[in-house]
Amino acid sequence: MDKRITLPITKIITEATDIKTFGFEYDLKAKPGQFIMLTDFGKGEKPFSLADCTKTEFFITIKQIGDFTTRLFQKDVGDLISIRGPYGSSFFISQGNVLLIGGGFATPPLYFLSKELLKIGTKITVINGAKTNQQLIFSDRFEQLELNYMSTTQFGAHGNGTAVDRTKKLLKKEQFDYLYASGPEMMLNALSTILKDDEYEFLLERYMKCAVGICGSCTLDPIGIRLCMEGPVLPKRIVEQLTEFGKYHRDASGMRIKF
Amino acid sequence: MLKSLETEFLGKTISNPLVLPAGIMGMAFSGFNISVENGVGIVMSKSLTLVPRKGHEGPVITEVQNGLLNSMGLCNPGINDGLYEIDQFKERSQIPVIVSVFATKTNDFLKLTLKANRSQADFLELNLSCPNVFDEFGIPLAASKDKVYEIVKTVKQNSKLPVIAKLSPNVHDIVSVAKAAESAGVDALCMINTVGPGMAIDTKMVKPILFNTFGGLSGPAIKPLALKLIYETYSAVNVPIIGMGGVTYGIDAVEMLMSGAVLIGVGTAIYYRGIDVFAKINKELNNFLQESDYQQLKDIPKLEKLDG
Structure with missing residues (x-):
């Protein structure tokens, strides 16, 4: 179930000065809306939505925002990346x-x-x-x-x-x-x-830590659905029940941060 | 036919023996809500610290054979925000709540206790045994029976809530630590925390998978060890025990009850069986009661205590 694989980057496409798409040759069997957790060992791990997925390749598009993505932007074709997933709803x-x-x-x-x-x-x-x-x-x-x-x-x-x-x-x-x-x-x-x-x-997007539905970092108030499991794609009937939607999210410590 | 899974814990009636342990789903009041909706009998917060902690970078979790390794690093929103989440949950629910707190100094445990006194939590758990912050804090407090005695004594003198001590399996003699907590007046014990810690390696990258290198082992792999330690402790103390460690199916919970536990923590099993694992285990407990001709959960016998 914890489907971790380590594989080389096979394509890097520059979309904008601060946005790149990374491609990998692997049959990930993901559906639209699903995400992966991407590990840069010794640096951290973050969730990324899939920009495309075929029987032979998958792609993620990343905006350079902080330290983690800045280091990713320095990687070249052939460099190894470790991922797990795909996770979540589609x-x-x-x-x-x-x-x-x-x-x-x-x-x-x-x-x-x-x-x-x-x-x-x-x-x-x-x-x-x-x-x-x-x-x-x-x-x-x-x-x-x-x-x-x-x-x-x-x-x-x-x-x-x-x-x-x-x-x-x-x-x-x-x-x-x-x-x-x-x-x-x-x-x-x-x-x-x-x-x-x-x-x-x-x-939707929230801070995720375990991505396998255990840690509670991405539960949404008040109903407690886990964005990593029941999300990240949510239908209207769920979105309408979320009191935190458009108001606040939680950071890595679980503290509420207003939008 | 539905049998009663009701049980008593420190004077409170709990609808079923399943506990949401510290560190599982308990960051926000919504995490308590969904766990209760899925059948848990009593919930516990993340271990709260005086100031918020972001915890370790990822990966914080990885699957190994028959278990998970995790090293969250005690991420939590801090005692003030954490108690606010508990109070929000309590506005709409009668389900008992255990507030879990973590510190490394007796005086900090005291400060946390005084804050917990002013919350709507029903019980106070002292996390004396996080295995994943060794670099920061050194050997867990639960390794020292003198330290455990001192902290429990101080907290008991100041707590309005019944006090539970969370014990580590990663010590030479857990029974003597349990006895120290009991002699300091602890109301209940919670055991076991994750085991080890252990590690896993990414063989292509030649790197430890967990950011923290090491992480506590949970899941089915640790159940035999948990049963043994709970049984030994149950044989030596007279306070109730919240048992946990690898409980995945109803029959695991039955084993743990027989080993001496009165309540059963279920955490890693969410990974294997989904968030409705609590309802599933309760149903399996019910089936066990029927098959064994027990009328209610309280009829499940305990093992004879080990000779002291």
């Missing part, structure tokens, strides 16, 4: 007409989802939002798929609003059978207020 693969809403470097799991949805002929619209054009990632990949792709940036010369703004506009014109979103929690929180009548799933 997105419901819906038929019909669906909308995927991504924010910043949290968008890549929706690319993996798009590929799986297309396999059953689902009609897909993607809204990919970022702060700036430079931070907008995966556009070229989405554009290669048979789907309706829209990108939007909040700031800069071509700034035309947030992913939430764009979603509001689109929902006035078009109805969707199912919606999916992955992004910063305040984006998801804003979306939840405009999706009162729609069915959706959100990909």
